Amino acid sequence: MSEITYSFESLRDALxxxxxxxxxxxFHSPKNLAVSLSVEAAELLQNFQWISDEQSKTLPRDxxxxxxxxxxxxxxxxxRLADKLDVDVSEAAQTKMEVNALRYPVDKARGRSxxxxxx
Amino acid sequence: MSEITYSFESLRDALxxxxxxxxxxxFHSPKNLAVSLSVEAAELLQNFQWISDEQSKTLPRDxxxxxxxxxxxxxxxxxRLADKLDVDVSEAAQTKMEVNALRYPVDKARGRSxxxxxx
Amino acid sequence: MSEITYSFESLRDALxxxxxxxxxxxFHSPKNLAVSLSVEAAELLQNFQWISDEQSKTLPRDxxxxxxxxxxxxxxxxxRLADKLDVDVSEAAQTKMEVNALRYPVDKARGRSxxxxxx
Amino acid sequence: MSEITYSFESLRDALxxxxxxxxxxxFHSPKNLAVSLSVEAAELLQNFQWISDEQSKTLPRDxxxxxxxxxxxxxxxxxRLADKLDVDVSEAAQTKMEVNALRYPVDKARGRSxxxxxx
Numbered sequence: 001m002s003e004i005t006y007s008f009e010s011l012r013d014a015l016x017x018x019x020x021x022x023x024x025x026x027f028h029s030p031k032n033l034a035v036s037l038s039v040e041a042a043e044l045l046q047n048f049q050w051i052s053d054e055q056s057k058t059l060p061r062d063x064x065x066x067x068x069x070x071x072x073x074x075x076x077x078x079x080r081l082a083d084k085l086d087v088d089v090s091e092a093a094q095t096k097m098e099v100n101a102l103r104y105p106v107d108k109a110r111g112r113s114x115x116x117x118x119x
Numbered sequence: 120m121s122e123i124t125y126s127f128e129s130l131r132d133a134l135x136x137x138x139x140x141x142x143x144x145x146f147h148s149p150k151n152l153a154v155s156l157s158v159e160a161a162e163l164l165q166n167f168q169w170i171s172d173e174q175s176k177t178l179p180r181d182x183x184x185x186x187x188x189x190x191x192x193x194x195x196x197x198x199r200l201a202d203k204l205d206v207d208v209s210e211a212a213q214t215k216m217e218v219n220a221l222r223y224p225v226d227k228a229r230g231r232s233x234x235x236x237x238x
Numbered sequence: 239m240s241e242i243t244y245s246f247e248s249l250r251d252a253l254x255x256x257x258x259x260x261x262x263x264x265f266h267s268p269k270n271l272a273v274s275l276s277v278e279a280a281e282l283l284q285n286f287q288w289i290s291d292e293q294s295k296t297l298p299r300d301x302x303x304x305x306x307x308x309x310x311x312x313x314x315x316x317x318r319l320a321d322k323l324d325v326d327v328s329e330a331a332q333t334k335m336e337v338n339a340l341r342y343p344v345d346k347a348r349g350r351s352x353x354x355x356x357x
Numbered sequence: 358m359s360e361i362t363y364s365f366e367s368l369r370d371a372l373x374x375x376x377x378x379x380x381x382x383x384f385h386s387p388k389n390l391a392v393s394l395s396v397e398a399a400e401l402l403q404n405f406q407w408i409s410d411e412q413s414k415t416l417p418r419d420x421x422x423x424x425x426x427x428x429x430x431x432x433x434x435x436x437r438l439a440d441k442l443d444v445d446v447s448e449a450a451q452t453k454m455e456v457n458a459l460r461y462p463v464d465k466a467r468g469r470s471x472x473x474x475x476x
Contacts, residue, residue, distance in 0.1 A: 006209035007209070008126075011209065011213065018220070022229050022230070029173070030178065031174075032288060034166070034175075034186075035286065037164070038161055038280060039284045041159075041193070045277055053148035057148055057149065067153075067206075068204070071208050072208065074197055087187045089190050091125060093190075093195050094133070096188065110142050111145075113143070154402060161396050164395065169351035171290075172291070245364065245447070249447065249451065256457070256458070259463050262470075283394070283395045286387065286388040292386070294388035295441075297387065312394070312431070313446050319428065323416070323421055323424060325425045329363060330428055330432075332371070334430065347381075349379070
């Protein structure tokens with residue numbers, strides 16, 4: 001069971017202080033943060049480039065460590081972008097899950113990866 | 120000031136229940152989740168495709184709504200991947216910020232977007 | 239004026255020989271090639287992460303060299319994927335331009351980056 | 358055997374005319390083109406999101422058609438970016454293959470997906 005130590009708020013506040021101390025707000029336009037988010041997501045994906053789905057379920061420890069590092073980068077840019085756009089990303093995620101529950105009713109979606117528009 | 124309503128734990132637990140009810144764990148290999156994360160990050164980026172950095176700082180409301188929806192997807196796949204890999208992504212982010220603080224000392228990094236390896 | 243030295247065919251054939259000699263066809267599933275294409279496109283994008291649109295028009299020579307190297311990777315995976323799917327990517331591109339000419343009539347699209355669905 | 362109908366040059370020239378007629382050069386900064394390339398590569402990847410490597414080797418015809426359409430977009434942005442940066446992307450690809458031949462000698466790389474830095 002994964003434990004979760006830090007909150008969205010504490011990450012957001014730490015990122016704000018980090019950028020302010022370094023005068024980096026000038027670089028943190030939403031566009032640049034969106035580019036960075038996409039770049040980091042691809043760096044994460046790179047760790048799965050040549051392995052099968054099955055192999056990805058039992059990753060060697062050193063690969064998990066590399067993936068975790070890229071996940072951290074994705075989260076940091078996501079939290080920073082949310083702050084810049086004044087978006088509560090946790091609430092957006094909760095709302096999206098409720099939308100998905102309607103789009104993918106259990107009886108129709110069970111065991112199928114079909115997109116909701118084709119269900 | 121953005122408010123934050125839901126915790127990582129509550130999103131993780133809701134995603135677990137969502138997948139279990141639909142028998143979707145079979146599709147949620149770490150590789151597939153990494154692919155999905157990357158795809159959603161690019162869908163988010165698409166909203167910034169033809170606008171300048173400056174324009175991205177004052178997005179129309181309807182664009183913010185679309186971006187927020189993609190941020191939700193990114194977060195959901197990130198939380199799901201973290202759960203599958205048994206990673207505490209919040210702690211990884213906190214650790215990464217501490218690493219970045221060492222890589223980018225205030226006096227050297229102030230006002231510069233240079234990569235740490237070139238500082 | 240950029241010159242163009244090699245043809246799609248010669249790249250395709252060289253890639254076939256390269257993979258055959260190394261027994262790499264086993265790794266070159268269309269899914270893996272699509273993942274690789276996306277990863278390389280993001281590595282290319284990384285070179286533009288913190289610069290403005292304007293700055294990107296006058297890149298220092300060393301950045302152009304790095305970008306060119308990533309463009310090569312994108313092209314190689316694209317040609318390889320086309321071969322595996324038996325697709326003539328050059329004809330697909332030509333056809334797409336003809337579709338785009340209909341979607342974006344000169345009188346409506348002139349000077350506007352609006353998506354065709356909103357024109 | 359896939360046939361190849363159009364050359365890089367003809368695509369490049371058609372794209373130049375297309376942009377000139379619509380006064381779109383103003384939007385085609387190298388940064389924006391790099392963003393677009395990455396977005397299209399992810400749209401291509403989306404077609405492989407929930408299928409296995411094996412399944413990707415025998416795609417239904419309608420999926421191949423969708424993938425081909427995204428490959429066209431990737432190629433068009435790549436050719437356009439090459440033109441803007443005055444890069445011969447075909448030569449860059451040829452050169453990269455020669456580099457890769459040195460990095461991955463047949464006797465060492467045969468049947469292995471290990472990265473050259475770890476060979």
